[in-house]
Amino acid sequence: MTYKVAFSFADGKTLFCPVQGNEILLDAALRAGIKIPLDCREGVCATCQGRCESGQYTQDYVDDEALSAQDLAQRKVLTCQTRVQSDAAFYFDFDSSLCHAAGPERIASVIRGVEQVSDTTAVLHVDASQYPRQLDYLPGQYARLRVPGTEAWRSYSFANRSTAANQLQFLVRLLPEGVMSEFMRERCAPGQTLEFEAPLGSFYLRQVSRPLVLAAGGTGLSAFLGMLDEMAVTGGCGYPVSLYYGVTQEADLCELTRLEGYRQQIAGFELHTVVSQPCETWPGKRGYIPEHFDSPALAAQPFDLYVCGPPPMVEAIKGWIGDQGIQGAHLYYEKFVDSHAGR
Numbered sequence: 493m494t495y496k497v498a499f500s501f502a503d504g505k506t507l508f509c510p511v512q513g514n515e516i517l518l519d520a521a522l523r524a525g526i527k528i529p530l531d532c533r534e535g536v537c538a539t540c541q542g543r544c545e546s547g548q549y550t551q552d553y554v555d556d557e558a559l560s561a562q563d564l565a566q567r568k569v570l571t572c573q574t575r576v577q578s579d580a581a582f583y584f585d586f587d588s589s590l591c592h593a594a595g596p597e598r599i600a601s602v603i604r605g606v607e608q609v610s611d612t613t614a615v616l617h618v619d620a621s622q623y624p625r626q627l628d629y630l631p632g633q634y635a636r637l638r639v640p641g642t643e644a645w646r647s648y649s650f651a652n653r654s655t656a657a658n659q660l661q662f663l664v665r666l667l668p669e670g671v672m673s674e675f676m677r678e679r680c681a682p683g684q685t686l687e688f689e690a691p692l693g694s695f696y697l698r699q700v701s702r703p704l705v706l707a708a709g710g711t712g713l714s715a716f717l718g719m720l721d722e723m724a725v726t727g728g729c730g731y732p733v734s735l736y737y738g739v740t741q742e743a744d745l746c747e748l749t750r751l752e753g754y755r756q757q758i759a760g761f762e763l764h765t766v767v768s769q770p771c772e773t774w775p776g777k778r779g780y781i782p783e784h785f786d787s788p789a790l791a792a793q794p795f796d797l798y799v800c801g802p803p804p805m806v807e808a809i810k811g812w813i814g815d816q817g818i819q820g821a822h823l824y825y826e827k828f829v830d831s832h833a834g835r
């Protein structure tokens with residue numbers, strides 16, 4: 493049995509491909525040259541997610557950190573775990589151009605150094621200038637880094653924009669345990685070779701046509717540093733940009749000087765830091781990010797909401813949208829789990 497499946501994208505394009513009965517949807521798409529962004533292929537990372545708009549399907553394994561019960565009720569799917577049982581149509585909230593790109597490449601680079609930027613965070617500086625052309629990635633996308641001396645791979649968002657010099661930055665959370673954290677603390681030295689795979693992911697800054705609200709949890713900030721870096725080049729995006737940056741303790745906050753600098757470089761940029769477990773003398777915002785959204789103002793106008801952080805934070809913000817009856821928010825999000833993705 494062969495089914496006809498339509499893949500439609502945010503730019504309005506639709507691509508079609510035949511899918512065999514009981515075949516994994518991602519395999520059929522790749523065979524037809526539709527390169528849906530992917531990472532784990534195991535139903536965990538949610539990079540390959542889309543939404544079924546018509547037709548019948550089943551899914552094999554869906555990790556509950558990847559798609560929540562609410563997501564499943566909305567017919568969201570992981571393409572790497574989906575098998576269609578009829579003709580069907582799926583929607584992907586990114587442009588079709590992402591599926592025509594050459595795909596991620598394996599690249600050899602050199603570590604320039606590690607810069608500790610908070611008690612729990614470091615910036616890994618990487619020199620990929622040996623790569624023969626500019627490494628193109630979209631602000632918000634990520635790379636998989638092979639931890640030197642091991643077979644372990646960990647994913648990190650680019651923390652700066654793509655330039656011809658191919659000098660890369662990644663914000664890395666330093667965990668008490670963890671293969672990358674141990675490497676960074678004990679073995680990392682300038683000049684070491686670092687292999688990575690990029691670009692990856694469908695979380696990236698779209699064409700801006702309305703105000704932006706960015707919500708970063710912990711080292712989820714990395715993706716937004718890449719986006720803000722891009723906006724700083726042109727002086728802004730033509731709309732107000734509000735970044736909410738949430739951490740557990742104030743000692744986790746990092747890159748504040750850089751973020752403050754964006755106030756001068758990006759017209760209409762506002763920064764809100766939020767600490768969930770601050771010390772008594774912390775003078776700033778306390779609690780969790782959604783508690784500090786300006787709900788009446790946001791309910792009054794359409795806006796794009798980008799969220800990058802741990803799954804509970806993403807779910808809390810989705811819950812806030814529902815609870816407040818916010819109609820005009822277009823939500824883009826990326827969930828990550830420290831222990832899985834290393835971020």
Ligand code: FES
Binds near residue numbers: 535558573
């Ligand atoms: S590639 Fe499908 S969930 Fe990770």
